[in-house]
Amino acid sequence: MQRIGVFVCWCGSNIAGTVDVQAVAEALKTEPGVVFSTNYQYMCSQAGQDIMKQAIKEHNLTGVVVCSCSPRMHETTFRKTAAAAGLNPYMVEIANIREQCSWVHKDMPTGTEKAIILGKAAIAKVNLNTPLTPGESPVTKRALVIGGGIAGIQTALDIADAGFEVDIVEKKPTIGGKMAQIDKTFPTLDCAACILTPKMVDVAQNEKIRIFSYAEVTDVKGFVGNFTATIKKKARYVKEDVCTGCGICTEKCPQKKVPNEFNLGMDNRRAVYIPFAQAVPKVATIDPDHCTMLKTGKCGVCAKVCTAGAIDYTQKDEFIEENYGAIVVATGYNPISMDKFDEFAYNQSKDVITSLEYERLMNAAGPTAGKLLRPSDGKHPHTIVFVQCVGSRCSACDEKGKEYCSKICCMYTAKHAMLTRDKYPDTDVYVFYIDVRTPGKSFDEFYRRAVEDYGVHYIKGMVGKVMPEGDQLKVRASDLLANKQINIDADLVVLAAAIEPDKSARPLATMLTASMDTNDFFTEAHPKLRPVESPTAGVFLSGACQGPRDIPETVAQAGAAASKVIGLLAKDKLTCNPCVASSNEIMCNGCSSCANVCPYGAITYVEKEFRQPDRTTLVRRVASVNEAVCQGCGCCTVVCPSGAMDLKGFANNQIMSEVDAICK
Amino acid sequence: MENKNLREEIIRRSGVNPLKCMRCGKCSGTCPAYDEMEYHPHQFVYMVETGDIEPLMNSKSLYKCLTCFACVDRCPRGVEPAKLIESVRLSVIRQQGNNHLNTDTIPDIIDEEMPQQAIVTALRKYNK
Known part of the structure; x- marks a missing residue:
């Protein structure tokens, strides 16, 4: 029989506000195995821990139940306290009477009743606890x-x-x-x-x-x-260690019409390519979907021009x-697809682009060599409309948008608007916003500069529809502060698309x-x-x-x-969790159910000799758990048809006795 | 208090939760009847939310809504302003008392000029 000590924590008023801690400590005193029961304001404090240490020594406790907050908060604390008093740390159980009791109940009698039940369950479990010793595993550095x-x-x-x-x-x-x-x-x-x-x-x-x-x-x-x-x-079809990155293959490749993903398809690259000038590693890659040699076996220009001999069409x-x-x-992350936003005409007009595409349009290494030109006709746009929150903060439809705020759009839109006005002062720039969210160091000052110093028109409201008409884009939007619906003839519309993983x-x-x-x-x-x-x-x-x-x-x-x-x-060894599965070889019938469900591949099978009642031996296939690999999830214990698999620290009989204690 | 009941009734009948509105104004940015309206779709949502319903019931804006559902389709929060407008409209009609239509009279009233929303409303009236 265990000698169990029960410690009921008030957690200030967190628990004591809705649970009569005195009554809980009293009620649990008479439970089987309990030899000591008390309550204290903060069990996790130094004074609280000292009470526990003293009680363990004075009453020769073999098990401890702490009725307190979630084990995620202080299980480690109390295990260390018990260990310091000479008790095996795995003889400590936590009854969660805060998150699962006092915080979810409003009145004292029901809260107290439930706290007592949770305490009884933990006591029932400790009665069946056995001391556990964690193993060690090495660390690959x-x-x-x-x-x-x-x-x-x-x-x-x-x-x-x-x-x-x-x-x-x-x-x-x-x-x-x-x-x-x-x-x-x-x-x-x-x-x-x-x-x-x-x-x-x-x-x-x-x-x-x-x-x-x-x-x-x-x-x-x-x-x-x-x-x-x-x-x-x-396979990149180029020997990485031989290629010098000279780029001659990317100039001579006859396949010139491959959309360049680095510039988001706004210009073309060759079938053999280096994504950008400063690429690391600076090695060419052949795109097997577009390379004529790989598709038809006829070409081989890159291999002919490569002085280093780095091209290898046979790579696997x-x-x-x-x-x-x-x-x-x-x-x-990636920006979300704009396909579902018909109202912004992204798929109807080349001049409706995403913000990332706008980055490439502004970049010196981009498709327009840094000149702001419309994708449709290469003309300089004079009126640009930026639309924020496209697909962000959208709870109406999962397939269309995302419920969260994408966080970066307010700032990069302010940046785009400011840079555009700086480089092209003859351009009218409108930004439609729902809220401007600029929490960050020097962020709000930056946004205000766009408005005050660069004359960007910030309009509170949302664009409802973009209609391509001739070479222009008719933008219909609301201006909530003026309580007006406004129509703008824009040359370019930039969508601040939500981002997704x-x-x-x-x-x-x-x-x-x-x-x-x-x-x-x-x-x-x-x-x-x-x-x-x-x-x-x-x-x-x-x-x-x-x-x-x-x-x-x-x-x-x-x-x-x-x-x-x-x-x-930096550690040489890691302490393993001792609460892992183990197989009772006498009961195991070698069915493989456990190995099939184990997410960690911790279970293998071994052939073992067993002595029969008639003194003959029988070789049987039984499960064996690699304790270093097992994470103690317990899937195997659930599927085991013969009940041979059990989890140390969470054994089937422990769980059942907890359930019995609750239902009693 | 009466206003509060009216507000609850409008919300219950429409199935719309105006608290979902994040005030982006996309409904008003997309509304084809915007210029005809005294109170615009985003204002409808806000005024129902705050219980300011009397002005809505007395406004012609109620009958300017084309029920095209562009606002319902594009609202990023799923607020469905058009349903709210329809619900306010019903409150007006139900308060008008014993002026229900006869089944026989409906086909005579309907002509090509009549807006779709009026036909729908007429049928609702008959239903009551």
């Missing part, structure tokens, strides 16, 4: 960063700076991401390439960093400290396996068993206190894969994620 945008680049640089090896996997032929496509950055108007490309070069030159460009992560196995990732290096996709201790997700994020989350929200943004372990960690141990988040954010925030988060990775990789 290398990190994987998935995504090579500014988030991935900064994370990799910071990790490498601490002396650890990092691999960046980027699905495009070059690192750089969205930031490489941006012209200027708010609120300082630095040229994006000027501040990004030195970092790209740093990555390329850093001995600790390897870049797998034009590659994807196709599989991830293992657990914190011991991940194994399969990386698919897509290559799969490599690497081991990592930590994984950082930095998969970034990259499409590769969802399958990646499944591979990593990392959780996502309904918008496919990765979820953090705690929204306030653990913002750069995924709830899955060893997986960290960097940049816009977690939610809309701008460059300064992304860089800050990238550094934070890197410091968490460094903290992990």
Whole structure:
């Protein structure tokens, strides 16, 4: 029989306001096994912990129940307290009488009644607890960063700076991401390439960093400290280590009509291409969908002109396996499709463009060499209408827009409007806004400058319809402050499209068993206190894969994620969770149900000899759990038909006795 | 108090939650009958929300709405202003008392000039 101590916490008035803590402590005193019961204002305080330590020693307690807040808050605290008093930390159970009781009940009698029941359940469980000892697992001292945008680049640089090896996997032929496509950055108007490309070069030159460009992560196995990732290096038909990046192939390739994705299809590239001048690695890539040689076997111009002999039409996709201790997700974002917004005529007129397309139109390396010219006829636009919140803050239709605020649009629209007025003072610029949201250092000042110094017309209201008519765009909108409907004949309409996580994020989350929200943004372990960690141990988040954010925030988060990775990789051994599955070999019938559902691949089968009652031996196939790999999710215990699988610390009989205690 | 009941009734009947409105004005930016109206679609939503319903019921704007549903289609928050306008219109009609139509008289009243919304309203009147 256990000797159990019960400690009921008031949590100030958080619990004591709706639960009669005195009555709970009294009621639980008579439960089986309980030898001591008390209540205290703040159990988590030093004084509260001292009460627990003293009671453990004085009453020779073998088990402890703390009726307090969620175990997510203070389970570790109380386990450490118990351990300090010489008790096995896994003999401590928490009855959550705050989040699951006092906070959700309004009146004292029902709150108290429920708190007593929750306490009884925890006591019933502790009666069946056994001391557990955690094992240890080694740490592979290398990190994987998935995504090579500014988030991935900064994370990799910071990790490498601490002396650890990092691999960046980027699905495009070059690192750089969205930031490489941006012209200027708010609120300082630095040229994006000027501040990004030195970092790209740093990555390329850093001995600790390897870049797998034009590659994807196709599989991830293992657990914190011991991940194994399969990386698919897509065939680029150019030998990466031989190509000098001279670019002669990209000039001579006869296939000239391939839409250039770097300029969002506003101009063309060749079938063999280098995305942009400062690409890293600066290596050509052949696009197999458009290369005449790869499609018909007739051409071979690039191979003829390549002096280095780097072209290799026979290259195949290559799969490599690497081991990592930590994984950082930095998969970034994309603007949403404008196909469903018929009212803005995006698909009807070339002169209705998205903001990212506008960035390319303004950029010196863009399709117009930095001159602001309309995509339809190459003329200079004199009236430009910017529409904000296109698809953002849209709760009416999931397929059309996103319910969240995309956060960056107010600032980049102010930037576009300001730069346009600065370069082309003869242009009328209108910005239609619902709210101007500029929380950030020097952000509101920046927006006000656009209005006050540059004469951008900010109109509170939304564009209802854009109608192409002749070579103009008739824009009908509301001006809410003037209480008027206004019509503008515009030459160019720019849509601030909502942003969404990259499409590769969802399958990646499944591979990593990392959780996502309904918008496919990765979820953090705690929204306030653990913002750069995924709830899955060893997986960290960097940049816009977690939610809309701008460059300064992304860089800050990238550094934070890197410091968490460094903290992990600096350890030689990790303490495992002892609450893992184990198989009772006598009962196991070797059916494989558990191995089939195990998300971590922790279960294998072994042949074992068993002695029969008639003294003969029988060889049977039984399940065996790799305790280092098992994460204690409990799927196997649910599917096991013979009841052989059980979870330490959450055994079937413990759960049942909790249920019995509640139903009694 | 009476106004509050009226407000509740209008909201209940239309199935519209005016609190969903984020005041972007896209409804008024898209309304083809905007210039004919004294109170515009976004004002309808706001005035129902604040219970300022009397002026709406007395306004000709009620009958200028074409029921084209452009505002319903384009509202990013799913507020559906046209349904709200229709609901206010019904409140007016129901307060008018015993002036229901006869089944026989309806076909005579309908001619090519008659706006669609009037036909719908006429049928509603008959229904009552």
